Amino acid sequence: MDAITPPEPPMRLRDLIDAMRKLGKAMRDTGPQAAHVSDARGAALAVTTSEGAIVSMNRSAAALLGYTGAELAGKRLADIAHEEDRTDVERQLYAVDANEPFRSFDVTLAGRTGHRMHLHVYQQTFASGDADAPLRLLLFVEPLPAYGETTPHEAAQKDAYSRSIWLTRGQQRERERLAAELHDGMGQALTLIKLMVEDARMRLRRGQADDAAQLLDAAVLQIRDSIGEMRQICGELRPLALERLGLPAALSTLCRRVEQSVETLRVVLSCDVEDSEIPEHLKADIFRIVQEALNNVVKHAAASEIRIELQRDAAHLLLSIRDDGPGYDKHPLRPDDASSNGLGLIGMQHRVEAQGGAFTMNACDDGGTEVSARWRL
Ligand SMILES: Nc1ncnc2c1ncn2[C@@H]1O[C@H](COP(=O)(O)OP(=O)(O)OP(=O)(O)O)[C@@H](O)[C@H]1O
Numbered sequence: 001m002d003a004i005t006p007p008e009p010p011m012r013l014r015d016l017i018d019a020m021r022k023l024g025k026a027m028r029d030t031g032p033q034a035a036h037v038s039d040a041r042g043a044a045l046a047v048t049t050s051e052g053a054i055v056s057m058n059r060s061a062a063a064l065l066g067y068t069g070a071e072l073a074g075k076r077l078a079d080i081a082h083e084e085d086r087t088d089v090e091r092q093l094y095a096v097d098a099n100e101p102f103r104s105f106d107v108t109l110a111g112r113t114g115h116r117m118h119l120h121v122y123q124q125t126f127a128s129g130d131a132d133a134p135l136r137l138l139l140f141v142e143p144l145p146a147y148g149e150t151t152p153h154e155a156a157q158k159d160a161y162s163r164s165i166w167l168t169r170g171q172q173r174e175r176e177r178l179a180a181e182l183h184d185g186m187g188q189a190l191t192l193i194k195l196m197v198e199d200a201r202m203r204l205r206r207g208q209a210d211d212a213a214q215l216l217d218a219a220v221l222q223i224r225d226s227i228g229e230m231r232q233i234c235g236e237l238r239p240l241a242l243e244r245l246g247l248p249a250a251l252s253t254l255c256r257r258v259e260q261s262v263e264t265l266r267v268v269l270s271c272d273v274e275d276s277e278i279p280e281h282l283k284a285d286i287f288r289i290v291q292e293a294l295n296n297v298v299k300h301a302a303a304s305e306i307r308i309e310l311q312r313d314a315a316h317l318l319l320s321i322r323d324d325g326p327g328y329d330k331h332p333l334r335p336d337d338a339s340s341n342g343l344g345l346i347g348m349q350h351r352v353e354a355q356g357g358a359f360t361m362n363a364c365d366d367g368g369t370e371v372s373a374r375w376r377l
């Protein structure tokens, strides 16, 4: 898989948010969707050039294929397919209707371990800052295998029993992916640490104390990385605090943690709803949205205060996260490091809109940024 020079067509946040909205609407308009595997990490999203070069890919999409986002940046989609599937991937990318704003098609890609993955792709073309180089927003969906003679959708519609089978299959697939991720990431890291410690022990026995100390220093760094990776994987699954404490208390814990990690930041949470008043299917989404919005404020806003409000009126649940930073920028997004790929906000937007909610992001009059979501109860 040869790396190519990362393409840099300017990508504007507003265009991306607009493309996500159009993609979601077109998906809904194309009729009832087949059952597919959902992932605790949220929608698997990527932005590519019209030649299929990956500009940006979120963790969910990379994890679906068993890679990290950084490993895939600058590659072409066809690069992550087996030789025999490449022509088909190219054919999809250059199809006669490839420039239709919205398309959906199937591709077979290869996961890191070489296994073939059949994925359904929803694609929305959108303008970039460079008028001659439109970009494409891709949403990858892993269809569930057929269930007897019925299609996934028919089975999912049929009765509650079938629906629970699909849900269970979806969860099984997610667990398989997680197991592969733990095996490839954590498993290999632990093996490496074991080898380093054994090597250090051998050198100590031979009286090579300095060499042993160097090896142990490297092992400590490796352990630190692995702890970070483990925390990330755990945090991406349904947060334990949510299970144990309910949403209001879990949000409060999250806010305190952010306050502790950034000394100059005050996080004010005002939650006027009881846990029992919040629909079960929205709880994890709300937690994730607040988590991503807090991450964004810490990463991009240099704010001194964040106000989070969760309220309800007669018919709606309302969430707003507002900071007093410099406001979200209108200059092109340049995903340039592994921790930032510019797809967090539209992932958030997808979560809200997929449950029938409305998502907005506003620059506040007095500076700062407000992200809000609203769901009908
Ligand atoms: N609260 C905020 N204040 C200022 N700028 C913001 C804020 N939230 C987002 N932004 C801007 O919007 C951009 C897009 O945010 P988004 O969360 O989609 O991507 P990201 O944080 O760069 O990467 P990631 O995919 O890791 O979330 C950011 O790069 C940043 O420039």
Ligand SMILES: [Mg+2]
Residues within 6 Å of the ligand: 292, 295, 296, 344, 345
């Ligand atoms: Mg972000």
